[in-house]
Amino acid sequence: MLRTLDIRDVLLIDRLQLDFQPGLNVLTGETGAGKSILLDSLGFVLGWRGRAELVRAGADQGEVIAEFDLPTDHAAHRILAEAGVEADGELILRRVNTVDGRKTAWINDRRVSGQVLRDLSETLVELHGQHDDRGLLNPRGHRQLLDEFAGHGALLADLRGLWLARSRATKALAEAEEKLAAMRSEEEFLRHSVAELDQLDPQPGEDAELDTKRRRMQAAEKIRDDLARAFQILGLEGAEGAMGDGMRWLDGIAAEADGQLDEPIAALGRALNELGDATQGVERVLGNLDFNPAELEAIEERLFAIRGLARKHGVTPDDLGTFAEELRTRLGQLDAGEGDLNRLRADVKATDAAYSDASAALTESRTEAAARLDRAVMDELAPLKMERAVFHTQITEGDVGPEGRDNVSFTVATNPGAPAGPLAKIASGGELSRFLLALKVCLSQNTSGVTMIFDEIDRGVGGATADAVGRRLARLASEGQVLVVTHSPQVAALGQHHWQVSKSVQDGQTLSRVVPLDAGERVDEVARMISGDTITEAAREAARALIEQK
Structure with missing residues (x-):
């Protein structure tokens, strides 16, 4: 207030x-x-x-x-x-x-x-x-006025909820269709990539392991010849054999040397033992360097294949397995996409049907309320000396929305048989x-x-x-x-x-x-409105009669 x-x-x-x-x-x-x-x-x-x-x-x-x-x-x-x-x-x-x-x-x-x-x-x-274009003369507000007259608050709340569910279902379907279309455009790539990765089956850490083996084999090629020559010189055909011959010669004459060769013979024995250890160590290393050249070629081929796929897909070699899973997931979504679309289409159909039913029920209720409003307005027009006028609440189909699909406008005809039209255009001032x-x-x-x-x-x-x-x-x-x-x-x-x-x-x-008027001043003001500038006693009496009638 x-x-x-x-x-x-x-x-x-x-x-x-x-x-x-x-x-x-x-x-x-x-x-x-x-x-x-x-x-x-x-x-x-x-x-x-x-x-x-x-x-x-x-x-x-x-x-x-x-x-x-x-x-x-x-x-x-x-x-x-x-x-x-x-x-x-x-x-x-x-x-x-x-x-x-x-x-x-x-x-x-x-x-x-x-x-x-x-x-x-x-x-x-x-x-x-x-000149009121904000209230009853504004057709944009007529539907709200009719709904308030009919008490449609609960119906509108339910319909807004159904509209929201329908909008969400429609949006989800559109997004799924767009996503599926994008995946279909790369379906050939996905299937080829997954097959390629599945065939290669790279394992985490495999790149480093293969690289180590490759480097070791490449290094072995460079040192193997020197190791073989060293082994030959140190072995029985070389130093070990010569020292063994020397040991046998010394042993043969030791008895005649009155113990003077005991220490040299002992030292030579120790040397032979050390030389034997060295020769075995070289032999062991030489054995480790033995490999099949075809194996090196196979290792290099797999290593290059793994690294090539990693470069192709922009990931590290160790991430190829994870990347393959991602591609398989996308391919699975693509394969399952049509089923998802069918489910989403069913959701859209169900929510659209529920919205349509509720919208139709609201239209029916609005039509009934419009008839009641028309009768009520016509009852009010008769005492206002407009008993020949016609008031009609017009409901037409419009765009669907959260408050239904109805357009509502108040129309009037000033006389029976006269064309009806909007309030502001048909009726005269009074x-x-x-x-x-x-x-x-x-x-x-x-x-x-x-x-x-x-x-x-x-x-x-x-x-x-x-x-x-x-x-x-x-x-x-x-x-x-x-x-x-x-x-x-x-x-x-x-x-x-x-x-x-x-x-x-x-x-x-x-x-x-x-200025506010008291009781006496009110009588004079109403009398002025009756008679004009000159207020007569008769006008005052008429004014009192009007005021007392209320």
Whole structure:
């Protein structure tokens, strides 16, 4: 509920504070007195796009402050939370317009953008009038209004969930098809590579092992001839044989040498033993160097094959086994891909069927609710002297989406047999106002916590019709807050709170004033609306009668 509106230096207003109340608040005054300035000021603090120049002549800046009561369950809390603004039962909007055109806004002393104000205003205020393109005249909101009238909250929540499941299934299928198509483009490569790797079957560490063997064999070729010559010189045909012959000769004459050869013979024996060890060691090494040249060729061939595959696939030789597993996995996915696609296609079919069934059920419910809304609006039009008019909620098939596949628009025909069309294009000013009022009365059960503003919605009507308009406005205000700018005495008389807007010239400046009226002043204001500038006693009596009838 709008509690206060504080305006400073805006257009014809220097300083004004209005304290609004629950129920029906009416604002009256002569044409041009400044009633539209109040709406311009409220629209400005709510972020609506309006007049470019708002600052009063001679002032540096204009400022508007609006205070709202905010229940804990109000829809505004979600927008405030997203904007990082805290609000505990009270909401204060403040916006400043400097003379050079700069606009700055705050919510509860936290600076915000104009877009945040506009988003917030959708939950705080509804403006209805002949130039209202934000509310009932905007076809983009008609489906939501019909759903609110029908109480489709649960159906819509279920349908949004099915739409999400359908979208996810469709996306998963598309991604799988794309992935499978990419794998199919490399199927020949995968199969050839896997066969090639399987045939070679490289093992971890094999590259290093083969390289060591190859190096040893290559080195053996270089030293084997020298080892063979050394073995020959050291062996029986060489040093060992000669030393053995010398040992036998010395042994043959040792007895005749009176022990003088014992030490040399012992030393020679030790030397023969050492030489034998050396010869055996050389022989052993020589034996180790024996290899088949074909084996070296085979080792080199396998080593080069392993390294060639590693270079081909951009991995290390030791990683070829892991890489082969990866290729086998991709090939397995390719082979299993068609089965996966069939499963995903089944998911898409199932979720699409569930969505279609729920969407069709919502369409059926909307069609039934549209008929109820049409009857309710027609019942409201009769007392508004529009019993010959026709209101119709049109439902057509549109693009599928999370809220179904229906387009909804409110159409009217001012007379039976006349072509129907959109509200804003078919109805004249007075007719349009009554259509909007009748529709709003029927939709009012879903507007709790919203301040409704009607800007001269009674234009072009009078007498019993104006009284019917006023009584419907009072009904709307019975459970909330309604602000009405009116020229109708019948509507003004039904107000629970009454403000008069006037204009005067002070010190060469034209200023607008808004003052609350007491009971006596209300009678005079309603009488003025009945009789004009000259208020007669008869007009006062008529005014009292209107006020007492409420």
